[in-house]
Amino acid sequence: MKILRKDKLDGVFEKIRANGFDIFAPVENEGNSRYAKIERADEISFDMILPKGTLKEIFFPRSECLLRYKIAKRKVDVEEADTPNDKRVIFGVRPCDAAGVGIDDAVFSWDYRDDSWFARRNNTIVISIACVKSDDFCMCTSVGSSPDDKRASDVMLYPLADESGWSIEEITDKGREIISSVNDLIEEAASEVALAELASVPVRFEIDKVTSWLNNRENFDSKFWDEISQRCIGCGVCTYLCPTCHCFDIQDEGDVYSGVRRRNWDSCSFALFTLHTSGHNPRATQASRWRQRIMHKFNYYPEKFNLISCTGCGRCTRYCPVDMGITETLERINMFEQ
Amino acid sequence: MMQSSELTTKAKEYLRIAKVDLVIGYLEGTTKDRRRAGFIRSAEEADNLVLDERCEDNLAVYLVKENLLARYKKVAIFLNPAGIRTINVLASEEQIEADKIVILGFEITGGDVRILDGESVDDFSELIAQLKLKAFDSEQMADVDEIDSLDVDKRFEYWRGEFSKCIKCYACRQACPMCYCNRCIVECNQPQWICRSAHTLGNFEWNIVRAFHLAGRCVGCGNCERACPVDIPLMKINRKLGKEVLDRFDYFVGSSKDQQAVLTSFKQDDPQEFIL
Structure with a gap:
């Protein structure tokens, strides 16, 4: 059993950094917690349930440059943005966040392979810590995830009962490599060391019943959608803080002579998202937009990729300004099927 | 608490006698600290209404969403003083008809709920005038x-x-x-x-x-x-x-429903020292 002690973390980070990696970890910054670059282990916030920002931001930033263009008299110069090549280790990732990235691999490699997503994926090592704490909003166990979901994690750390460190489970080759690169700082425990109990997250609905209700075409026009989304104000909090929401918009910034083409997050909650040039909007109401969000995650994505596009992190409910969220919607649907 | 239940009882009564056909109020939320907007259409449902110091959100935002007012004859809405002033602004900007709104006014001070007298937005003019006197004092600023x-x-x-x-x-x-x-x-x-x-x-x-x-x-x-x-x-x-x-x-924004917007109106005594 391999053990990483907390007091060895700075040494571990130093070695990893010497190999050309930047270290990222969940940090608290005046109420705006996220996975951010750190220098020292004491910057890491181990206490929070989850940061507000998700791991997807590391691979799919909220705004990124795709290309630069210059328009001259008879020619257009296009310069593509460099493929990202920063080597990163993300330490202390919540398993639901890592799983979200794994789920998004499917869409980013479907009809085209997204270079910048996979360049970052290949250059990044994800070291997750299994959850020993949860809050009222966590619901990973309801959507087929768990406090130690291993999807897209290269290493999973299990907290020791005495809180002095973690037991190491190497999951991928990348994970094995990074652990072997810091081998002299890793302890080999002769006997079994007691592990902390993992968070016990209650199952809030039966996902099969929910997906079968959603799959019934008759329910597409159910009055339920109007009722459940009445108080939705149509902001992008739930989508932008979601570990799997991946919709984006392409925007040119500049003038007629030169500019930058950028990829920005976009949200199906916004009325503009589906507004046609003609003025027609096929999703004219907030109810139809909320239905789309639920259907995408629990019907269309599973149909296409055999994956539920939700890891149960609970951020959509936790940070919703009007106290909505996926959990309540699915709990209600679950009740219809009882 | 006696007082706040008076207001929810009033809301229920308005629905029962069909004085209004919608009440926008507060319901309990996902956790015990949370309150959420509720859209109540019958007296029975009105029993779920709550009013306490956690009811902070300005529910008037819903009056301008998806043409809500067009679907109802008269709407009663729980509003604190900022919410009441919102009605004045929205009416002066011709976004809502103030006579379609029945105000269920309340104020939260030091964790207590105080019920405000009045029903139409004009009933609160004096209250708003008082608020203006202490607005943006040094403590708030x-x-x-x-x-x-x-x-x-x-x-x-x-x-x-x-x-x-x-x-x-x-x-x-x-x-x-x-x-x-x-x-x-x-x-x-x-x-x-x-x-x-x-x-x-x-x-x-x-x-x-x-x-x-x-x-x-x-x-x-x-x-x-x-x-x-x-x-x-x-x-x-x-x-x-x-x-x-x-x-x-x-x-002072939202003082009356006839107040003209400050940046699109002109008065002879407006400060003009910026004109060179």
């Missing part, structure tokens, strides 16, 4: 003054730090009852006035435009700041601008 006292570079640094957090989820806009435009300026792209990207420049553009559009229109309900998922202190900006229009033009 302490955090704004602190930033104002900094050098321009430091102030810029402060706001750059705050705005760089913005993810452009537009929760501030969507939670704001004054942001009722069908098409916001950030959504216009012929020409593109505002950078759509959530980089620091784009975030500055958005937040400054938002602030300018609310100057002389913000009633200080705080919906935007509570909605912001990254805790940008938007109320510091709103209070700064609110104080500015009060000091310069003796204008």
Whole structure:
């Protein structure tokens, strides 16, 4: 059993950094917690349930440059943005966040392979810590995830009962490599060391019943959608803080002579998202937009990729300004099927 | 508590006698600390209404969403003083008909709920006049003054730090009852006035435009700041601008439904020293 002690973390980070990696970890910054670059282990916030920002931001930033263009008299110069090549280790990732990235691999490699997503994926090592704490909003166990979901994690750390460190489970080759690169700082425990109990997250609905209700075409026009989304104000909090929401918009910034083409997050909650040039909007109401969000995650994505596009992190409910969220919607649907 | 239940009982009675066909009030939320907006159409459902010190959100935002008022004859709505002033602003800007609204007024002071007398927005004129007298006092402005006292570079640094957090989820806009435009300026792209990207420049553009559009229109309900998922202190900006229009033009937003917007009206005694 391999053990990483907390007091060895700075040494571990130093070695990893010497190999050309930047270290990222969940940090608290005046109420705006996220996975951010750190220098020292004491910057890491181990206490929070989850940061507000998700791991997807590391691979799919909220705004990124795709290309630069210059328009001259008879020619257009296009310069593509460099493929990202920063080597990163993300330490202390919540398993639901890592799983979200794994789920998004499917869409980013479907009809085209997204270079910048996979360049970052290949250059990044994800070291997750299994959850020993949860809050009222966590619901990973309801959507087929768990406090130690291993999807897209290269290493999973299990907290020791005495809180002095973690037991190491190497999951991928990348994970094995990074652990072997810091081998002299890793302890080999002769006997079994007691592990902390993992968070016990209650199952809030039966996902099969929910997906079968959603799959019934008759329910597409159910009055339920109007009722459940009445108080939705149509902001992008739930989508932008979601570990799997991946919709984006392409925007040119500049003038007629030169500019930058950028990829920005976009949200199906916004009325503009589906507004046609003609003025027609096929999703004219907030109810139809909320239905789309639920259907995408629990019907269309599973149909296409055999994956539920939700890891149960609970951020959509936790940070919703009007106290909505996926959990309540699915709990209600679950009740219809009882 | 006796008092707050009086107001929910009133709401129930209004539905029972069909004085109104919709009540917008507060219901219990996901956790015991949370309250949420409820849309109540029958007297039976009205039993779920709650009113306590956690009922902070300005529910008037729903009056301008998806043409809600067109679907009802008369709507009763739980509003605190900022919410009541919202009705005045929306009526003066011709977004709602004030006589379609029955106000269930309350005020939260020091954790207690006080019921406000009145029903139509004009009934609260005196209350609003009183609020104007103590608006933006030094206690309320302490955090704004602190930033104002900094050098321009430091102030810029402060706001750059705050705005760089913005993810452009537009929760501030969507939670704001004054942001009722069908098409916001950030959504216009012929020409593109505002950078759509959530980089620091784009975030500055958005937040400054938002602030300018609310100057002389913000009633200080705080919906935007509570909605912001990254805790940008938007109320510091709103209070700064609110104080500015009060000091310069003796204008307290939402004082009456006939009040003309400060930035689109002219008075002979407006300060004119900026004219060279």
